[in-house]
Amino acid sequence: MSHFNTNQGCSVLGYSEDSPDLVICAGSPDIPHQSYMHPPDIRHSSIEVSLENGINGSEMDYSPKTPATKNSFISLQTSVLEEIPGATHFELPEPPSTESVSPNHLLAVENSVIGGDFIENELSSREQSDIRLDGDSDRLQLFYENQKTELSEAYRALDEMEKKHELKNKECQEAWRSLKELQNELMRKSMHVGSLAFAIEGQVKEKGKWFSSMRDLARKLKILKMDHIKLSEETLAYKKCVEDMTSVNSIIQSKFNKHIELHEDLKMKVVDGAKERKELHNKILELKGNIRVFCRCRPLNFEEIGEGTSMAIDFESAKDGELTVKLNGNSKKTFKFDAVFSPKVDQADVFEETSSIVASVLDGYNVCIFAYGQTGTGKTYTMEGTEGARGVNYRTLEELFNIIETRKNIYSYKVSVSVFEVYNEQIRDLLIESQPGAPTKRLDIKQSGLGMHHVPGLVEANVTHVNEVWEVLRSGSSGRAVGSTNANEHSSRSHCLHCVMINGENLLNGESTRSKLWLVDLAGSERLAKSEVQGERLRETQNINKSLSALGDVISALSTKSAHIPFRNSKLTHLLQDSLGGDSKTLMFVQISPNENDLSETICSLNFASRVRGIELGPAKKQVENTELVKYKQMVERIKQETKTKDFHLKKMEETIHGLDIKITEKDMINRNLQEKIKELESQLLIERNLARRQVGSNMAEQQQRQISQQDELNSTTVRPPVSTRANITLKTSNENKELTRILTESNFKLPIVPPSGDALMKHVPKHTARRGSICATSDNTGRPLATRRISMAPAKWPLAFQPLTTIQANEMEEKENQGEKFLAEPTHIDSPKKLKVGTKTLGNILRRSLQKKIYSRSSPNQQNTKRVGINVGMEKVRISIGSRGKTAHRVLGSTIRRAARDSIIQKQSHREKEIGWNTGTSVRKCI
Ligand SMILES: Nc1ncnc2c1ncn2[C@@H]1O[C@H](COP(=O)(O)OP(=O)(O)OP(=O)(O)O)[C@@H](O)[C@H]1O
Numbered sequence: 006m007s008h009f010n011t012n013q014g015c016s017v018l019g020y021s022e023d024s025p026d027l028v029i030c031a032g033s034p035d036i037p038h039q040s041y042m043h044p045p046d047i048r049h050s051s052i053e054v055s056l057e058n059g060i061n062g063s064e065m066d067y068s069p070k071t072p073a074t075k076n077s078f079i080s081l082q083t084s085v086l087e088e089i090p091g092a093t094h095f096e097l098p099e100p101p102s103t104e105s106v107s108p109n110h111l112l113a114v115e116n117s118v119i120g121g122d123f124i125e126n127e128l129s130s131r132e133q134s135d136i137r138l139d140g141d142s143d144r145l146q147l148f149y150e151n152q153k154t155e156l157s158e159a160y161r162a163l164d165e166m167e168k169k170h171e172l173k174n175k176e177c178q179e180a181w182r183s184l185k186e187l188q189n190e191l192m193r194k195s196m197h198v199g200s201l202a203f204a205i206e207g208q209v210k211e212k213g214k215w216f217s218s219m220r221d222l223a224r225k226l227k228i229l230k231m232d233h234i235k236l237s238e239e240t241l242a243y244k245k246c247v248e249d250m251t252s253v254n255s256i257i258q259s260k261f262n263k264h265i266e267l268h269e270d271l272k273m274k275v276v277d278g279a280k281e282r283k284e285l286h287n288k289i290l291e292l293k294g295n296i297r298v299f300c301r302c303r304p305l306n307f308e309e310i311g312e313g314t315s316m317a318i319d320f321e322s323a324k325d326g327e328l329t330v331k332l333n334g335n336s337k338k339t340f341k342f343d344a345v346f347s348p349k350v351d352q353a354d355v356f357e358e359t360s361s362i363v364a365s366v367l368d369g370y371n372v373c374i375f376a377y378g379q380t381g382t383g384k385t386y387t388m389e390g391t392e393g394a395r396g397v398n399y400r401t402l403e404e405l406f407n408i409i410e411t412r413k414n415i416y417s418y419k420v421s422v423s424v425f426e427v428y429n430e431q432i433r434d435l436l437i438e439s440q441p442g443a444p445t446k447r448l449d450i451k452q453s454g455l456g457m458h459h460v461p462g463l464v465e466a467n468v469t470h471v472n473e474v475w476e477v478l479r480s481g482s483s484g485r486a487v488g489s490t491n492a493n494e495h496s497s498r499s500h501c502l503h504c505v506m507i508n509g510e511n512l513l514n515g516e517s518t519r520s521k522l523w524l525v526d527l528a529g530s531e532r533l534a535k536s537e538v539q540g541e542r543l544r545e546t547q548n549i550n551k552s553l554s555a556l557g558d559v560i561s562a563l564s565t566k567s568a569h570i571p572f573r574n575s576k577l578t579h580l581l582q583d584s585l586g587g588d589s590k591t592l593m594f595v596q597i598s599p600n601e602n603d604l605s606e607t608i609c610s611l612n613f614a615s616r617v618r619g620i621e622l623g624p625a626k627k628q629v630e631n632t633e634l635v636k637y638k639q640m641v642e643r644i645k646q647e648t649k650t651k652d653f654h655l656k657k658m659e660e661t662i663h664g665l666d667i668k669i670t671e672k673d674m675i676n677r678n679l680q681e682k683i684k685e686l687e688s689q690l691l692i693e694r695n696l697a698r699r700q701v702g703s704n705m706a707e708q709q710q711r712q713i714s715q716q717d718e719l720n721s722t723t724v725r726p727p728v729s730t731r732a733n734i735t736l737k738t739s740n741e742n743k744e745l746t747r748i749l750t751e752s753n754f755k756l757p758i759v760p761p762s763g764d765a766l767m768k769h770v771p772k773h774t775a776r777r778g779s780i781c782a783t784s785d786n787t788g789r790p791l792a793t794r795r796i797s798m799a800p801a802k803w804p805l806a807f808q809p810l811t812t813i814q815a816n817e818m819e820e821k822e823n824q825g826e827k828f829l830a831e832p833t834h835i836d837s838p839k840k841l842k843v844g845t846k847t848l849g850n851i852l853r854r855s856l857q858k859k860i861y862s863r864s865s866p867n868q869q870n871t872k873r874v875g876i877n878v879g880m881e882k883v884r885i886s887i888g889s890r891g892k893t894a895h896r897v898l899g900s901t902i903r904r905a906a907r908d909s910i911i912q913k914q915s916h917r918e919k920e921i922g923w924n925t926g927t928s929v930r931k932c933i
Contacts, residue, residue, distance in 0.1 A: 190719060194712075201708055205701070212697050219690050226683050233676050240672050247665050254658065272513045275415060279511075283368050296591040297343040298618040299358065300328050300611070302599050303383035304348030309600050317601035320347040330608060331601070340611045342618060348599060352390050356400040363404045365590050366507055367418065369518030373525065373584030374401065377553075377613065378596025379606040380529025385497055387594050388526040389482055395475075397594075398503055398524045402474040405505070405522075419508040421465035422474070424481025427576045428499035429548045435481040435501070436464040450579050457519075458583050465506060478503065498545045500552060500577050501526040515640040523584045527553065527577075530610070552577040557613060559585060564620040593617050 302318050319329035319337065328340045344358050359374065366372045374397060376384035390396025402422075409418045424435040425448070432448040448460050466477050481503065503524035510517040528549040555575035562570045563585065572582040585591060595614035597607045 186719065190715065194715070197711070201704065204704060208697070208700060208704075215693055215697070219686075219693070222686050222690075226686060229679050229683070233679050236672055236676060240669055243665065244669060247662060251662065276511070276514050279415070295589070296593070296617060296620050297362075298593045298595055298614045299344040299346065299355070300340065300342040300595045300597060300614060301346040301350070301355065301383065301387055302328075302348050302597045303381075303386070305599055314600050314602065316599045317604045317607065318597065318599050320345070328611065330604065330611065332604070338608065338611075340615055342595070342614065352387075352394045352396055352400070355387065356397055356404075359397055359401065359592060360404050362590055362592055363401050363522075364408055366405065366505070366520050366522045367408050367412070367416070367509060369509060369520045371521045371523075371584045371589035372592070373523040373581055373589060374592040374594070375523065375525035375527055375581075376594040376596055377527050377556075377617075378529065378594075378610050379598055379603060382529070382596035382598045382603075382610075384529065384594070384596045385501075385526050387596060388501075388524060389478065398478055399475055401522065401524060402468070402478075402505065403471045405507070406471045406474075415512055417510045417512055420468045421506045422468050422477050423460075423463045423465050423504040423506070424477065424484075424501070425460065425463060425504070426484075426499040426501045427552065427580070429545060430552070430576050432460055432463075432576060432580075433484075433499070434462075434464055435484040436466060436477070450576065458580065460580070463504075497526065497528055498542075498549070500528050500549075502577075502580060521583060523581060525577075525581070527556075530606070551575060556581075557616075560613070560617045560620060564616055591617075 317331050326342050326345055328345045330338045332338055346355050362372055376388050378384050388396045388398050426433050426435055446462055448462055450458055451461050452458050468474055505522040507520050530553050552575040555578045558571050559578045572578045595610050597610055
């Protein structure tokens, strides 16, 4: 502590060596009740002012003496004494006055000048010398004059010292004012730095949001790209699939068409072939004769053989269908038939000649096979046969099913069998009669609308297999009326008829047929006289002969081509009307006996057979149903329907293909749009990055400009505008921020909340208030939540700049600043986020501490708000957000920090230069 002292009082001016704060003297602009225009009289007062508790000077310490001040006083006294050259001690004479100076007064003055024990010692020694040199008044007078002169000189020196003191005081006041201004300026700058930090943090946050949104967009973009790729692959696969399907469809369609054509061709061929076969077969049959007669002779039975009965039939010429009957004597009568079967011919050989007519039944012709002959000649044997030698009935049906089986792919047949007999001109259903206890029904012959004759109520057994045929035939035969005659022990007393109804359908052309096969075992003809029957048996014989006579009449009528055919003369002919007419095929077995005793009956039978064979039935007529036309029409309708269905399916397929094409086109459009969006987002991302860089750069440039302008202002001591104006300007700046944000939002960038760039904002802010205008959007504008107030934001290093301006402290500060410069220069080389965190953290700590110390002293609402916002600017947050940033963000922030550090260093250097200048001046003055 430096002191300055006079004998009238004590005035202290200096700096505390113990406290880091500045200790100012009275006259500081912040000290109340003092004015630098009227400095205090340092000769009459001693005031020590300390700024240990602040720089406002409101807590000045007026205590006159502290250990520090005492030491300072001694050092100052010593320095004052040293400043008076050649004086180990000096006495201040009483200031010149008009009154005479008494020795005591002089002594008092001397005491007041010199003071203390030294003066007292001087006075005592002087009194001793006065006693010794009493009387030497001249010397005393001279000494007095000299002392007076010295006193006047001392007064002059004191005046000069006072003047110097005033000058010094003024300089100190100037320095204090400058220091105060610098402090204020530093505080403002700190606040501004806080605002800038807040702005940077806001921008970093915004950037962080943008980066996160960009990351999300990039992620979405990746997902969309993957979806796009998948969709493209699916589309390609789908296209390929559609193409394959189309090609397969076309191939199938062409093959299908080919097959249809082939099928139609084959059908036509089959139909033509079948038709041709039918025609040929029919022609063969026609050539053979539509009514054919086979003659079969039974063998002699054991009784006849035993009696030695001779054969009346010569079978020598039987090979050519001729039959020679030995008449009485040597005369012979030859009969010509279609086939003659000797007694040696078995059932199979007989049927072999018969089977050709079976196919005609399935071709739709009515066929009638009947056996005619004398009783006991083997009619039943030929037609029904036995278990071991089945007759024509079974074999015909067997053959029928065999042919059906071979034609099953072309034709569909339904076979039903009715078995009935005409007994005494009564129709008896043998399938019902065979059932025990079954009621006898009276059946009659009816003619349908189509001219067909049928027996309503007759049981028709549907037969699907040949195995069922035998059962049906046997059950029918079991119910037949059988009696014993002279000729036959088991003579059939009725005409047994098997009516086989066949409904055929051509699967290729839909042609359907309904034909009948009559298998008739006629009752045996015999002469009444020979049979010697009576009663019921006679009546049976009469009915049998009557019906056979009617058959003969019909045959005669047919042979003579009579206009009237007496079919209705008997039940038998009536039933066989459809099969004995000109449009049917008939096969007659004429059964004869070889016994010469039966020669007359044999001749009768052969004559009858010959007449039958002579009948020309004409071409047979195919029994095509009249409903055929309707069926054809139905077939045509069905084909049309099928064609329509196919057309519908084709149309549906075409629509499906068209829909698929549309979907593919839509997917292509979506993919194209996605690609465009991706490009747009990428361009936006680029623009955003550039914009963010530009914003940070412009903010830093603006900060530099503001610092330069502040320097200029310091030099020119610009008068700051009132607080209310600054608040308005802040408000205006905030509004301009909004406007700028709105403009940016409406621009193509589509940035939702983007703080305006420093250039754009500062352009609208007056230069002298630019440093007060916050470029950050306020919390109300951005909707950003306010962070909690930090407890401590005291700067650790920067207040060193405000320490006493001694050379040593300045050096220390320089060292620290150099350290800080080194430390702050590091971020310029920061490449990694970790290093960046360290640099950013240091800068943030500096800013926070500076703000805490300087901002708390002010508490205007706007400033509080700003301070709060500034406090919310946590560089740690910035660091955290930076830490999660990408590499580009690091670089941007690193450059920002480098610029900030550089600016801070420049500012500190300017401060240091100024302070060094003051310290130099002070030290020089101290030396003086
Ligand atoms: N070709 C033949 N071979 C062997 N036996 C036969 C032959 N023809 C007929 N017979 C036998 O002659 C006998 C009489 O035959 P069948 O009953 O068939 O005559 P029929 O003409 O039907 O008589 P009816 O008119 O009285 O019924 C039977 O015992 C039968 O076995």
